[in-house]
Amino acid sequence: MVKPPNIARSKIYILLTIMSWFALLFVDLVRIFGEINQMEGVIKREITWILEIIFFILLYLFFNNSINKKENSNFLNLIWRAASTGLIATGTSFLIIYFYYILQDTRLSDDPLLRNFFYHVNFALTAIFLISTALLWKHLILYQKNKAVVQQWQAYEVILLISMFFVLINQESFNYGFMFGLIFLIIYGVILSVNLKWIPYLTFREKWKSILFLAIIVFSTVYLLVQLVSYTQKNVHFVNLSENLFLLGLFAFVLIYAVFSFLVTLFNLPTSSVFEQKLTEAISFQKLSQSIQPGENEDQVLDILMDSCMSAAYVDAAWLDLHADEEDRRTGTVLYQKFISNGERQEIMDLLKKTEPFSAYLKSQTDARIEYLYGKISHEIFQSVLIMPVRANKKILGDMFLLKEVKDGFNKEMINIISTFVGQTSISIENYRLLNEAIKNERYREELEIAQRVQRSLLPSALHHNRCFEIDGFSAAADEVGGDYYETFRFDQDNFALIIGDVSGKGTSAAFNMSQMKGVFHSLVQLNFSPKVFLSKANSALSRCLEKNNFITTTYYTVNTKEKTIHFARAGHCPTLYFDKGNNTCRFLDIKGMGLGIVRNDTFDQYLEEGTMVYHPGDVMVMYTDGIVEAKNKNGEEFGYENLRLLLSSIYELPAHEIRIKIIEEVYSFVGKETLPDDDYSLLVIKFKA
Amino acid sequence: MLSINKASERDHLVIALNGEVDASNSVELDEVIQEAIAENAHKILLDGSELEYISSAGLGVFMSYLEDFNEKQVTFVIFGLNEKILNVFHILGLDQLISIKNTREEAEQALYEA
Numbered sequence: 001m002v003k004p005p006n007i008a009r010s011k012i013y014i015l016l017t018i019m020s021w022f023a024l025l026f027v028d029l030v031r032i033f034g035e036i037n038q039m040e041g042v043i044k045r046e047i048t049w050i051l052e053i054i055f056f057i058l059l060y061l062f063f064n065n066s067i068n069k070k071e072n073s074n075f076l077n078l079i080w081r082a083a084s085t086g087l088i089a090t091g092t093s094f095l096i097i098y099f100y101y102i103l104q105d106t107r108l109s110d111d112p113l114l115r116n117f118f119y120h121v122n123f124a125l126t127a128i129f130l131i132s133t134a135l136l137w138k139h140l141i142l143y144q145k146n147k148a149v150v151q152q153w154q155a156y157e158v159i160l161l162i163s164m165f166f167v168l169i170n171q172e173s174f175n176y177g178f179m180f181g182l183i184f185l186i187i188y189g190v191i192l193s194v195n196l197k198w199i200p201y202l203t204f205r206e207k208w209k210s211i212l213f214l215a216i217i218v219f220s221t222v223y224l225l226v227q228l229v230s231y232t233q234k235n236v237h238f239v240n241l242s243e244n245l246f247l248l249g250l251f252a253f254v255l256i257y258a259v260f261s262f263l264v265t266l267f268n269l270p271t272s273s274v275f276e277q278k279l280t281e282a283i284s285f286q287k288l289s290q291s292i293q294p295g296e297n298e299d300q301v302l303d304i305l306m307d308s309c310m311s312a313a314y315v316d317a318a319w320l321d322l323h324a325d326e327e328d329r330r331t332g333t334v335l336y337q338k339f340i341s342n343g344e345r346q347e348i349m350d351l352l353k354k355t356e357p358f359s360a361y362l363k364s365q366t367d368a369r370i371e372y373l374y375g376k377i378s379h380e381i382f383q384s385v386l387i388m389p390v391r392a393n394k395k396i397l398g399d400m401f402l403l404k405e406v407k408d409g410f411n412k413e414m415i416n417i418i419s420t421f422v423g424q425t426s427i428s429i430e431n432y433r434l435l436n437e438a439i440k441n442e443r444y445r446e447e448l449e450i451a452q453r454v455q456r457s458l459l460p461s462a463l464h465h466n467r468c469f470e471i472d473g474f475s476a477a478a479d480e481v482g483g484d485y486y487e488t489f490r491f492d493q494d495n496f497a498l499i500i501g502d503v504s505g506k507g508t509s510a511a512f513n514m515s516q517m518k519g520v521f522h523s524l525v526q527l528n529f530s531p532k533v534f535l536s537k538a539n540s541a542l543s544r545c546l547e548k549n550n551f552i553t554t555t556y557y558t559v560n561t562k563e564k565t566i567h568f569a570r571a572g573h574c575p576t577l578y579f580d581k582g583n584n585t586c587r588f589l590d591i592k593g594m595g596l597g598i599v600r601n602d603t604f605d606q607y608l609e610e611g612t613m614v615y616h617p618g619d620v621m622v623m624y625t626d627g628i629v630e631a632k633n634k635n636g637e638e639f640g641y642e643n644l645r646l647l648l649s650s651i652y653e654l655p656a657h658e659i660r661i662k663i664i665e666e667v668y669s670f671v672g673k674e675t676l677p678d679d680d681y682s683l684l685v686i687k688f689k690a
Numbered sequence: 691m692l693s694i695n696k697a698s699e700r701d702h703l704v705i706a707l708n709g710e711v712d713a714s715n716s717v718e719l720d721e722v723i724q725e726a727i728a729e730n731a732h733k734i735l736l737d738g739s740e741l742e743y744i745s746s747a748g749l750g751v752f753m754s755y756l757e758d759f760n761e762k763q764v765t766f767v768i769f770g771l772n773e774k775i776l777n778v779f780h781i782l783g784l785d786q787l788i789s790i791k792n793t794r795e796e797a798e799q800a801l802y803e804a
Contacts, residue, residue, distance in 0.1 A: 504746035505713055549720070549754035551746070553782060572782040594783030598753045607786050626746075636773070679745075 013062035024051040040575040047196035082133040084214040088222030102558040161247040185249030214262040238287035284308030314413035322398035386411040464490040468561035470656035482680035483510025494562040501554035531569035532610040551597035581618030656687040692763035702733035710739040711748030739770030
């Protein structure tokens, strides 16, 4: 609903209500005037009743509209509204009495028209009070409503509506029909009046106030009832508006609910402090359970813990002793010292260290199983002590010391609620730490992904070759990043360099060394050294930058497709597998060699050998890293050199690309799906064609 | 899974490796060798007969002490390696730098002749 039409509607209601009242007044005065002057049947009395019904309905609609708008006003305001309306109605009635007191002996005091005018004023105010109060009661009744209560109330509204029209059917007052209707309304009012769920939510002060307001309402209701009835008895010429089932039913309902509320509130007074305490505990609990936001620290939740525990158990003094923790900067500090001085705290600590059962715990602090320690001490002020360890991630974060001035100050319920608070705090802190850790890990993972991308880019996406040979490569890392490396270089149309390498270790450190290797390769390759010289220069360069226990194995090849020669030297790398088509043999090119970085001086080249060979079309050269031959299946068996050799012997006729795929497939199927590769796999296959 | 046993015999120290040396436990091996050097052992015998696997990180440990052995004139002899591991040493070229013998007797002989 948009607002503007709403405001307009309430104004229209006011206007219509006032108009209906004036119309009622006018009609009734004319009727009385006619009655006095014996002019029968000028206006039928039915018109009075219909106007009265219209007046009631408009009032009802107006208050329903205006009270619904103030949905969020609290109970005390609602009751005060009813009480103030009652006071106004009562006050006005007193004024009228006072007015007649002044007019006592004048003729005017006997004038039936004036008397009827005041009667109408009284009636209007009473109706306003009753209807508005009934609608306020509706609000209270429907607090924490369920379907049944809503239905009951709706039925009551329908009954009230019917009761308005009762007067049209049953024109004689106080006959059996009327009495039956009234008793029914009263019983229904009683049934509705048991809905008093709002009362426990009042604080102690609010309860006192509401008792006062309710008393005013009861008083006003009774007074107004008596007042209206007294009019009936006093006047000869009189239009009776109050002998209306609706009005009397409302009187009954308003009065019954007010009396019920009054009594229940009164009897709730002694227990209200307990209820308030429980409510505070629930709120504390909720505060504790709201996890700390990342970026904030844990102090806040510890502070809430202390306050909650202190208020829950009426604690006189407390402090929190955080244990020394190498990860935490607040080592062994005392936090949140409340209502106790440093001196007193020290005094009590010394005392506790001498008193069982605390002494054993405080001295060793190894027994992490203790949930709480409770006992008495002989101190001049404090008589009972509760020590509650606060845990997080299965470690004791610190101890909470709670002191009370009375003996046996902590009962089972208090200890229970405190340990619940402590448990909730632990969960909050754990969640907070886990969250922080998760964020940190997420960042590491991202970094690692970047490293992975960078490292991927270190491996060549295309390998140099010419029409004389095919070449195909593959590399997979066991971790996010790996230490395997291969690359090609083209000197000219017929001359190529190839390298394959494996950095010791795996993971990030291997990846860094691998990128160094790449740098070394690119600087040295351009100088076109022979393989042996190349490796000894590479050794000398890497010896300066590799860590003491790191080394790199590699094989370096130069290929001349014009002369069909291969020169190579092996720096501790797995021997190349070579298939010789002419002899139909498959063998490993095992020449002497030494890993780079193992011998870090000039003697290195004496451990090297250089191999030279002539290739023929159809020959296949397979370069690989140790991950391939050392790949283990779930029984711990290695793939091995012999398997690789036999495999190549059977697939040498395939193109280089397919040989590569076949070998990788075989290795993976050997390893099996259940075992994760624990080393990097790299493979480079060359097939000579011309 | 690696267990390392260190024992003194006559004039020499015997370090026996049992199991697999990989990146995760190569530090243990490193510590034992470092300890031996710190104790001024001049003759070290490494019993590899129960060694099942050694990764590049494990080889890196031996490699990193070669210089120290030379400097302090420590004789370091390995014996009892199985074929597979021997091949690993061989491929890397470490057999050119470290004395590797088949049996304990040969190893002890090499130790006391040097």
